[in-house]
Amino acid sequence: MKLENNIQPINYMSISVQALPINESFLRSSVAAFCTQLDPTVDQLNDIKTALSEAINNAIIHGCDNNPNLSITVSTRISANTVHITVSDQGNGIADINQAKQPFYTTKPELERSGMGFVVMESYMDTVNIISDKNGTTVELTKVLK
Amino acid sequence: MKILHFIKDNTLFIQLNGELDEYTANITRNYMDSMISTDGWQQVVLQLQDLSFMDSTGIGVLLGRYKKLKTRGCNAYISSPSSQVDKLLQLSGVYNIMPKIS
Numbered sequence: 001m002k003l004e005n006n007i008q009p010i011n012y013m014s015i016s017v018q019a020l021p022i023n024e025s026f027l028r029s030s031v032a033a034f035c036t037q038l039d040p041t042v043d044q045l046n047d048i049k050t051a052l053s054e055a056i057n058n059a060i061i062h063g064c065d066n067n068p069n070l071s072i073t074v075s076t077r078i079s080a081n082t083v084h085i086t087v088s089d090q091g092n093g094i095a096d097i098n099q100a101k102q103p104f105y106t107t108k109p110e111l112e113r114s115g116m117g118f119v120v121m122e123s124y125m126d127t128v129n130i131i132s133d134k135n136g137t138t139v140e141l142t143k144v145l146k
Numbered sequence: 147m148k149i150l151h152f153i154k155d156n157t158l159f160i161q162l163n164g165e166l167d168e169y170t171a172n173i174t175r176n177y178m179d180s181m182i183s184t185d186g187w188q189q190v191v192l193q194l195q196d197l198s199f200m201d202s203t204g205i206g207v208l209l210g211r212y213k214k215l216k217t218r219g220c221n222a223y224i225s226s227p228s229s230q231v232d233k234l235l236q237l238s239g240v241y242n243i244m245p246k247i248s
Contacts, residue, residue: 021169028199046230053201057168112175112210116202116238123237 011037014075019064019089024056031076035083038145047124048083048143054117055087055139062107063091063137082144090136097130149177158187163196166204174204178211188220191247195226204231205238212243223247 013034017023028049035048056072064070070090077084094100101122106115121128121141129140147170148163160181166174182190215222222244227235235241
């Protein structure tokens with residue numbers, strides 16, 4: 001990834017792991033630790049961890065369909081007082097993004113999924129952007145930390 | 147995830163310690179279901195003071211257990227959630243069916 005001129009290399013982090021739920025806690029903690037350089041409040045860090053967890057769940061369960069042979073990538077970039085997080089998978093993509101964003105909508109109700117993932121992301125972050133096609137999905141989350 | 151339980155005054159107390167996410171959802175679901183299938187109590191209190199993290203997967207787990215309790219005619223309550231868990235339970239409306247008690 002190309003960094004803007006005024007950004008130090010230390011302000012970009014990317015982690016790729018197998019699409020396994022056991023990695024979720026590690027990813028949450030790593031991104032939260034990286035964000036501490038902006039001196040966030042505990043509540044802000046919790047918001048980031050929660051929204052991130054939703055994006056990772058989607059990538060592992062829906063994007064990769066729980067296939068541990070696939071990987072997901074979580075990248076975090078800090079620019080001024082804003083944290084930008086992208087969660088990417090190389091899965092089949094989201095057929096209908098607007099439908100996926102509806103509260104309580106889930107393609108896997110038999111798994112007791114709540115369908116709240118995108119609702120949580122949109123309420124906890126400042127922006128949520130979804131890019132999806134048949135080659136995979138990337139969710140971009142941003143939050144301004146004042 | 148470490149789960150403890152005890153029965154006191156017709157109440158089944160279930161204490162969740164750790165993080166409730168996709169990785170720990172199954173063990174939590176199975177443990178709670180095995181508790182719910184026992185007798186000797188009439189209501190459930192989930193003690194969440196040591197649940198340090200929960201995401202919407204956890205909401206799904208709680209709602210699934212709520213449905214099972216409802217078929218038994220039993221109420222469930224939530225006590226002492228951390229601020230992270232509390233915010234998510236409020237957002238998702240869980241307190242409407244599993245009220246928060248002190």
